[in-house]
Amino acid sequence: MTQEVKRVESAIEQAQQANSCAIVSSGDPGIYAMAGLVFETCKLKNIAIASPVACGKNRAAEAPLVVEVVPGIPALSAGASLLGAPLTHDFATISLSDLLTPWQVIEQRIEAAARADFVVVLYNPKSKKRTWQLERAQKILLKYRDAQTPVGIVVSAMRDNQQVSIVALKDLQREYVDMQTTVFVGSSASSRYLDFMVTPRGYAKKYDIGGKG
Amino acid sequence: MTQEVKRVESAIEQAQQANSCAIVSSGDPGIYAMAGLVFETCKLKNIAIASPVACGKNRAAEAPLVVEVVPGIPALSAGASLLGAPLTHDFATISLSDLLTPWQVIEQRIEAAARADFVVVLYNPKSKKRTWQLERAQKILLKYRDAQTPVGIVVSAMRDNQQVSIVALKDLQREYVDMQTTVFVGSSASSRYLDFMVTPRGYAKKYDIGGKG
Numbered sequence: 154m155t156q157e158v159k160r161v162e163s164a165i166e167q168a169q170q171a172n173s174c175a176i177v178s179s180g181d182p183g184i185y186a187m188a189g190l191v192f193e194t195c196k197l198k199n200i201a202i203a204s205p206v207a208c209g210k211n212r213a214a215e216a217p218l219v220v221e222v223v224p225g226i227p228a229l230s231a232g233a234s235l236l237g238a239p240l241t242h243d244f245a246t247i248s249l250s251d252l253l254t255p256w257q258v259i260e261q262r263i264e265a266a267a268r269a270d271f272v273v274v275l276y277n278p279k280s281k282k283r284t285w286q287l288e289r290a291q292k293i294l295l296k297y298r299d300a301q302t303p304v305g306i307v308v309s310a311m312r313d314n315q316q317v318s319i320v321a322l323k324d325l326q327r328e329y330v331d332m333q334t335t336v337f338v339g340s341s342a343s344s345r346y347l348d349f350m351v352t353p354r355g356y357a358k359k360y361d362i363g364g365k366g
Numbered sequence: 367m368t369q370e371v372k373r374v375e376s377a378i379e380q381a382q383q384a385n386s387c388a389i390v391s392s393g394d395p396g397i398y399a400m401a402g403l404v405f406e407t408c409k410l411k412n413i414a415i416a417s418p419v420a421c422g423k424n425r426a427a428e429a430p431l432v433v434e435v436v437p438g439i440p441a442l443s444a445g446a447s448l449l450g451a452p453l454t455h456d457f458a459t460i461s462l463s464d465l466l467t468p469w470q471v472i473e474q475r476i477e478a479a480a481r482a483d484f485v486v487v488l489y490n491p492k493s494k495k496r497t498w499q500l501e502r503a504q505k506i507l508l509k510y511r512d513a514q515t516p517v518g519i520v521v522s523a524m525r526d527n528q529q530v531s532i533v534a535l536k537d538l539q540r541e542y543v544d545m546q547t548t549v550f551v552g553s554s555a556s557s558r559y560l561d562f563m564v565t566p567r568g569y570a571k572k573y574d575i576g577g578k579g
Contacts, residue, residue: 181439181443181446181447182447183443183446183447183451183452183453183454184443184446184453184454185453185454185455185567186454188447188450188451188454189451189454189455189564189565189566189567190454190567191451192450192451192559192562192564193564193566193567195559196557196559196564201560202559202560202561202562203560203561204448204450204530204560204561204562206448206528206530220450220562222446222447222448222450222451223447224439224443224444224446224447225439225443226394226437226438226439226443227440227443230394230396230397230437230438230439230440230443231437233394233396233397233435233437234394234395234396234401234435234436234437235417235419235435237401237405237417237433237435238396238401238402238404238405238435239396240396240397240398241396241397241398241399241401241402241403242398242402242461242467243458243459243460243461243472243475244458244459245456245457245458245459245479245484246456246457246458246459247456248455248456252568253567253568254455254568258483259456261482261483262456262482262483262484264482265478265479265481265482265484266458266478266479266482266484268478269474269475269477269478269479270471270474270475271458271475271478271479315419317419344409346405346408346409346415347414347415347416347417348415348416348417349405349415349417349433351402351405351406351409352402353402353406354398354402354403354406354466355465355466355467
C-alpha cells in the first residue's frame with residue numbers, strides 16, 4: 154500500500170514538471186485499483202486537474218494537469234469469460250479485504266447482495282495474512298443460497314498460472330484461492346452446463362428458444 | 367430480442383457445420399450481453415459444448431463444439447474511466463430493464479444495494495418504451511443517500527455522440543438518459559473533485575497521503 158502511494162506521488166511530481174507520465178495497473182485501473190488513488194491524492198494535496206472529456210468541456214489546454222484514465226479489461230470480465238457467462242444478469246462486486254474497510258461493512262454488503270439474489274463477485278478473497286474472510290462470506294451466502302449453487306473460481310486469469318474451476322457453494326473451502334483469485338458466486342438463477350457457469354438473462358421467459366429451431 | 371436469438375441460432379448452426387463462427391457484441395459480451403444467450407441456447411437444445419480452458423482440462427480436440435468467450439471492456443469500465451474513478455470500491459450492477467425480469471425483483475435489488483452503501487451502476491436506465499423506471503430507482507436511492515450524492519451519467523461511452531456529466535442525485539431527472547447510457551450513483555463515500563467523480567478505496571485511513579510529502 155505504501156509503495157502504491159509512493160508510485161502515485163512520484164507520477165504526479167513527474168507530471169507537474171511537464172512530463173507525460175503513465176501509471177500502469179493490471180486489469181482495469183478503475184476497479185479496485187490505482188486510478189482512485191491518483192484522484193484521492195490530487196484532492197488531498199489540492200492539485201488542480203482536468204479531464205479531457207468530462208462534462209462536455211475540453212479544458213485540457215488551460216489546465217495545469219490533465220488526468221486521463223484508460224480503461225482495461227477488469228478481472229471480473231476476464232474471469233467471467235473463462236467461466237462461461239456468469240454475469241449476464243445483475244451482480245454485486247465486493248472486496249473481502251478489510252485492510253481499509255471495516256469487516257462489519259463488508260459483511261453487511263455480502264448479506265444484502267445474498268438476500269437480493271445478486272451474482273456475487275468477490276475480489277481479494279484471501280491473502281497470506283487474511284485467511285478467514287472467505288469462509289465467513291460462504292457462511293452468509295449459504296443462509297440465502299442453495300448449497301449446490303455454482304461457484305466459479307478463477308486464479309490468475311489470462312496469466313501463466315491460470316486455474317479455472319466450478320464447484321458447489323458448500324465445497325468452496327476445498328479450492329485453492331489466493332490474492333490473484335476472483336470468486337463468482339451464482340444467483341438462484343445461475344447453473345452449470347458442462348464446462349460452463351451460466352446466469353440467464355432474465356427470470357421471465359418472453360422469448361422462445363429451444364423449440365423446433 | 368428475437369433478432370438476437372436468431373443471430374445465436376444461426377451462429378450455432380454454422381459452427382455445427384464445422385465452420386468457425388464469431389458473434390460480435392459491443393462492450394463485454396459477458397455482461398448483460400450475447401455470451402449468456404449462446405450458452406442458454408446450447409443448454410436448451412442439448413448441444414454438447416466444451417471450453418478450451420475450463421476446469422484445467424483441454425477437451426477442445428474431442429468436443430463437437432468449442433465455445434470461447436473473448437472478454438471486452440464493459441460499459442461500466444469505459445464509463446467509469448470517463449468519470450474519473452467511481453468504482454474503486456464495492457459496487458452493484460443492476461439493469462433497469464423489466465422486459466425479462468419482474469420489476470419487483472429489480473426494485474428489491476436497488477433497495478438492497480442502496481441500503482448496503484454500494485456504488486450502484488444502472489444499465490438500460492431508459493428506452494422509448496420504458497420511461498418511469500429511472501425515476502423510481504432515484505426515489506429508492508434517495509431514501510438512503512444524501513440528495514447531493516454525485517451521480518455520473520455516461521451516454522454512448524467511447525462513441526461519436528459520447529456525453530459525460532456529473533450531477534447531484536436529486537437532479538438526475540433533468541439529464542438526458544437513453545438506452546446507450548450507464549448511470550453511476552455514488553456511495554456515501556463518493557465525492558466530486560473538479561471534473562471527476564471519485565470513490566475512495568476504503569473507509570479507514572491507514573495510509574498517509576496529503577501530508578508534507
